[in-house]
Amino acid sequence: MVITNVFFFSSVMPITAHPAFHKASAYFKMRIKRIPVDPKTLEIDVKNMRRAITKNTCMLVASAPNFPHGTIDPIEDISNLALEYGIPLHVDGCLGGFLIAFMGQAGFPLKPFDFRVPGVMSISCDTHKYGYTPKGASVILYRTPEIRSHQFYALADWPGGIYASPSIAGSRSGYIIACCWATLMYYGLEGYVEETRKIIQATRDIADGWSKIDGLYLLHNPDVSVVSVGSEKFNIYYVLDGLRAKGWHLNGLQNPPGLHIAVTQLHTQPGVVEKLLKDTRQSVAEILKTKNMSDTPTAVIYGTNQKVPDKSLVCDIAKLYIGACYDTNIPATTTEIK
Numbered sequence: 001m002v003i004t005n006v007f008f009f010s011s012v013m014p015i016t017a018h019p020a021f022h023k024a025s026a027y028f029k030m031r032i033k034r035i036p037v038d039p040k041t042l043e044i045d046v047k048n049m050r051r052a053i054t055k056n057t058c059m060l061v062a063s064a065p066n067f068p069h070g071t072i073d074p075i076e077d078i079s080n081l082a083l084e085y086g087i088p089l090h091v092d093g094c095l096g097g098f099l100i101a102f103m104g105q106a107g108f109p110l111k112p113f114d115f116r117v118p119g120v121m122s123i124s125c126d127t128h129k130y131g132y133t134p135k136g137a138s139v140i141l142y143r144t145p146e147i148r149s150h151q152f153y154a155l156a157d158w159p160g161g162i163y164a165s166p167s168i169a170g171s172r173s174g175y176i177i178a179c180c181w182a183t184l185m186y187y188g189l190e191g192y193v194e195e196t197r198k199i200i201q202a203t204r205d206i207a208d209g210w211s212k213i214d215g216l217y218l219l220h221n222p223d224v225s226v227v228s229v230g231s232e233k234f235n236i237y238y239v240l241d242g243l244r245a246k247g248w249h250l251n252g253l254q255n256p257p258g259l260h261i262a263v264t265q266l267h268t269q270p271g272v273v274e275k276l277l278k279d280t281r282q283s284v285a286e287i288l289k290t291k292n293m294s295d296t297p298t299a300v301i302y303g304t305n306q307k308v309p310d311k312s313l314v315c316d317i318a319k320l321y322i323g324a325c326y327d328t329n330i331p332a333t334t335t336e337i338k
């Protein structure tokens with residue numbers, strides 16, 4: 001008998017952890033226990049994480065920071081749990097790894113988030129985000145070579161020879177790795193510290209500016225480079241679409257509704273933060289002035305999603321969309337591949 005649907009092992013993580021964990025769990029037939037965040041602070045209570053641990057829990061996850069609100073999870077507290085139960089803690093530094101590593105030197109000190117924290121056994125860190133390298137290479141760090149060895153695969157009796165591979169991806173481009181290395185060398189420690197200083201400063205300026213706009217409130221104080229806002233006065237997605245019309249491409253959030261900006265090098269150029277704040281003020285003023293505003297595209301999408309009780313339908317539609325992008329029968333002009 002082939003057992004295809006065991007769901008034996010599970011991992012425990014805040015609900016804000018990236019969907020990449022869900023994707024991996026779906027591939028490996030693992031379960032995820034998602035720890036809700038407090039509706040006001042948008043932070044997890046570590047007590048709830050403790051309650052979710054069972055004998056089948058094989059990993060705890062903390063983000064540094066998470067994508068939706070840019071919050072760094074309480075890594076030291078989660079590490080204490082990890083040590084108490086003997087479960088490895090993975091820190092997802094994919095988004096902010098190349099910022100948090102330099103924030104101390106850039107004048108924005110953080111609590112320890114890495115192998116200084118004893119329960120942390122692995123850390124992921126995307127070079128193509130704040131490492132400014134081309135996409136296609138990334139970093140996973142392990143506390144010990146023994147843990148790393150579980151990633152390696154070898155087959156000794158294949159007619160094609162002895163096969164050994166270090167990662168899930170098989171053939172990989174040496175060109176991407178060379179570009180990644182060259183970029184790291186180009187910036188060097190000083191370059192990364194300087195870029196980090198500018199990005200974190202721009203982040204705080206945006207947070208400060210947005211928090212002063214009547215109708216907007218910060219969902220969380222930005223721990224790193226993400227500023228997220230919501231509104232108690234109007235549908236926040238109107239602002240998202242208003243800013244889109246002015247050329248800004250920010251991300252929509254849900255549960256609670258909001259939008260966020262992940263601040264990049266682009267936003268540190270002269271005048272960019274000021275322009276964003278001016279455009280936001282204008283968009284909000286237009287919304288407040290327009291009574292009975294009709295729904296804008298993002299408001300419709302998120303509004304509809306909230307009304308669909310069975311979210312698998314929404315997933316099916318999203319997968320149909322992906323399929324349609326591959327469908328050669330559809331004229332190129334009708335599909336937009338992001």
Ligand SMILES: Cc1ncc(COP(=O)(O)O)c(C=O)c1O
Binds near residue numbers: 018094
């Ligand atoms: C916090 C975080 N974790 C993980 C990932 C990795 O995602 P991907 O599967 O696209 O590499 C991302 C990418 O945006 C992220 O922001």
